[in-house]
Amino acid sequence: MTANLLTLIIFVPLVGALAVALFADERTVWPAAFIFSLLPLALSIYLLVAFNPHDNGYQFVERRPWIADFGVSYHVGVDGISLFLVPLAALLVSLTLLYASGGDIDRRPREFCFFVLMLETGLLGVLLAVDLFLFYVFWELTLIPIYFIIGIWGSQRRVYAAFKFILYTMLGSLLMLVALIYLVLHARGYLGAATFDLTDLYRVPLSHAQARWLFAALALGFAVKVPVWPLHSWLPDAYSEAPTAGSMLLGGAMFQMGVYGFLRFAIPLFPEVAREAAPLFMALGVVGIIYGALLALAQSDLKRLVAYASVSHVGFVVLGVFALDRFSVEGAVYQLITHGLSTTALFMAIGMIYLRRRTRAIGELGGLWRPAPMLGAILMVAMLSAVGLPGLDGFVGEFLVLLGAYFASWQAAALAVSGLILGVLYMLWAYERVMFGPLAKSADRGIADLAPREVAVIFPLIALMFFLGLYPRPLLRRIEPSVVAFLARAQAAPAPALSFDRAKPQEFAGLRVVP
């Protein structure tokens, strides 16, 4: 079973997507899709159990030649950095499907399930690919479904949001592709054969100028996806125009892709340049934290508020990654998990409010605790998790990120801490206006509290928030060896400088025509 475990995890959803699209009818589509989404979840939980926590390399590796002429191989593996993101993605997809079937997605369920399962394959592939070409294919594979999910099931400005989203990410991924191809061609000159394999590419020496351009191209692609300030402007539109299920996937399971790209590719491939760029990215992270928080404070729509809160929170992650410190990187990886949980829970709770009141405008809501105390309680826990209350999951990552950032630059940490204060301010202010005070309308008295299905959907998230906040050790223990390996790579001395003639400037010129 373990021989093909990762392949199974990646492709079972795709099989499910096709099966649902071809065979299911309106009645069976939801259960069928949900069951298909449970399979990779079960497999990835098995992965957690079978993972060897002492090994810092890739495990469950599968490696076969694929397009041998171009050096493309089917090479997948999992390490401590990706280990927990896999079950998280699988869990969030299952919960999304369960949630969406409860009235959030009211038309074209078959297409919706098809896209969600296809997206899951893309997501899991991105996390597990060790071959750059394979990574790129999966990366692109995630764009298509989410584009349609926003564009078809979104709210009024969905087409604008979807288009903006695709414009941004395509621009990013094209840059990425150019950089990848250049790197591979360059590597062939050095290694004698083309390869897209990450572990081989680590060994390729680059001139400083080459490394800088390549890092810039990859970093830009990933930075758009994270998003790093000031490339975030697609995010509020995409998050808020998407249907709740789409927001949950975007905010919970897809935001990791960009950060993961930095951790897996951009920094390890070009460590020297990454170290040079680290102060810049730390600064951008801090700006993002404060900027996102201030904008969240100004929002009058709940989803946009959570969207800007995400901008603020990924600022912490960026800060943590680029502080290049053991604590901060481990904290950042941890935050990839916890931020996914809290954002998903927040969007879910907002969706539940929307289903009852048909509005997300904070000003039109009020006093909802009275009729719906359970809804109020879960929204409270989700918000507290997001603002990093100690004892809940968000704090662990935030603490580690800030501690590591403090070692790298105490000024950065001191500024970033202001995000914690503002976080409480915008979250609880919104909470107060929605849940407390008198009822906005007398008809709200009849609003129903959570239905059993809704409890079932959100309970796993709440339980995980407490568990990950109070007992993070099993996770940290498994993440740590890979973070240490990552840092060893990131702190590596520059590769031996290339003689000028091997730089092959004509290739570079040739590739410049690519848009």
Next chain:
Amino acid sequence: MVNGVVVEFPALKLMLLLPALGVVFNLFLGRRAGRAIVNVVSVAAVVGAFLLALWALGELLALPAGSALKATLWSWIYVGPLQIDLGLRFDALAAVMTLVVSGVGSIIHLYSCGYMGEDPDYARFFAYMNLFTLSMLVLVLGNNLLFMFIGWEGVGLCSYLLIAFWYDNAQFAYNGRKAFVVNRIGDAGFLLGIFALAAAFASRGLWTLDFAAMREHISLVSSAVATMAGLLFFLGATGKSAQIPLYVWLPDAMVGPTPVSALIHAATMVTAGVYMVARLGFLYQLTPATMEVVAAVGAITAFFAATVALAQSDIKRVLAYSTISQIGYMFLGAGAGAFGAAIFHIVTHAFFKALLFLGAGSVMHALGGEQDMSRMGGLRRKLPVTHATMLVATLAITAVPGFSGFFSKDEILEAAYVSGHYWLWGLGVITAGLTGLYMFRLFFLTFYGRSRVEAARLPRLHESPAVMTIPLVILALLSLGGGWIGLPAGMLWGDRIGEFLRPVVGQVKSVPGLEALALSAVASAAALSGLVLAFVFYVAAPGLPERAAAWSGALYRALREKYYVDELYDFLVTRPLFFLSDVAFDRVIDSYAIEGLVDGAAAAARGGAAAIRRVETGNVQHYALTYLCGALAVLAYCLYYSMRHG
């Protein structure tokens, strides 16, 4: 302190488990179980913790001085060399605090059964109260800074939830959030303090946040780092313990149910900052400059809050400012190096201030929720128990010799004097006089003079039920006799609590008996003159206050309006922040600069946009095909390139 031993004592875990179970029960089963069972479970959880604390105290006393009991829940954050456990440590300092928290907590929980007797949301109330007890126990029992921080923020959360307990009222909800946000400012300082301290130790190869380990190796920390960390922690303390400049949330916190004001906003949570400074005494002793700041902020806050208390007419607001003022005394003591005296004042203050609040609650209960003293008066016959117990508490806070507050306040003032803080000592003495004045003003306005109670409320005027008056009597006995655990050295059995705490918090210089007696006499004279002045103003010549107010004009208005500090903060902090957020960012930068960039790019690709708009018919297959073609074309093109140049 060298001879102390550390002994494993697993029952400490049970002390946390009981209130935790209370929370879970009340939250999930409380509504179904009904009021009686909720009352029993909630009170039992806290009383159980108190009994466990007594047991632990017995064990601790059997060990040599300077010993501690410990237990570990489980390992928490382990990264590389830094290993943080959820560990508990029950030493003398933790013992005193635990007994106060669970003991006074038990009494207040019992009182709440009566006070909240008609509130339909009793299950939620007791869930929060148990959660608070749990958090507070974590705060005082945590053996490292980060575990303590769970409790530190946890009590802030409970404070928020309980201030906003009657959430239908938008103002109450606002006040709750204000408390949480202001506390978070202090918490940010606390967190940065942790980083500074951790980094300082780490740079010398020691990775720890454990109090005992830090204390042992404090010599590794330079005094510059100690100053910075000390100030950052103290910022945290000013938030939690409502000192200048972060005190503004506490008076507004009085909108919560009165037992909450007694437990959280008087007896326990707001003294957490003092506890933290005492706990980190080994750090503060390295940095005399920070100690000066602590002492000065304490003394100035004590004086400042006492003046405001003079002119408030809301009974709970007076008590809130008196709490701020009394905590100021505690910081004065801590800053003068007398951590033991500060902790002693926490204990006596917990007794008499809890009693004052519960007494005020009893008055409000009788008057249908009335808090304005201008509509009280002459209540002593109708509320005999409340009147008698309140008298004891008022004498105690005024520090009349023999009452509990006298002994602890005396120790603090003596320490301030001995350590050479003559100005701050003077301020403390003046504040003692003001305390007598504003507290007896409250007492006389409530219980003496002619009745100003609204006629409609008169027939229903009644003494509270036994479940409320028994706690009052217990607390009155403690307020009366509680100070005798800390007599001046050499008198009868001496300073028992001081000796008990000494191995943890250290010792201060004392002065010869005669000089000490003179210092006490001065402070007591000030306090008694305040009392007498209050009697003249509010009993003997009731017309006088109005004339005095008119005569002092602007000064009186400034006091009544709390020096306009809320308005000042609004102008200096709140408005600029929202302006920045709203105008500068939402309408200018994000909408024009950043959006503009994108929309410009989008406009350049208008052809594409138009095409999208045209095919936006909802035809999924159409979309998919178009998109896939495009993506594949790009891929193909790139591959083609790689082949040609490969």
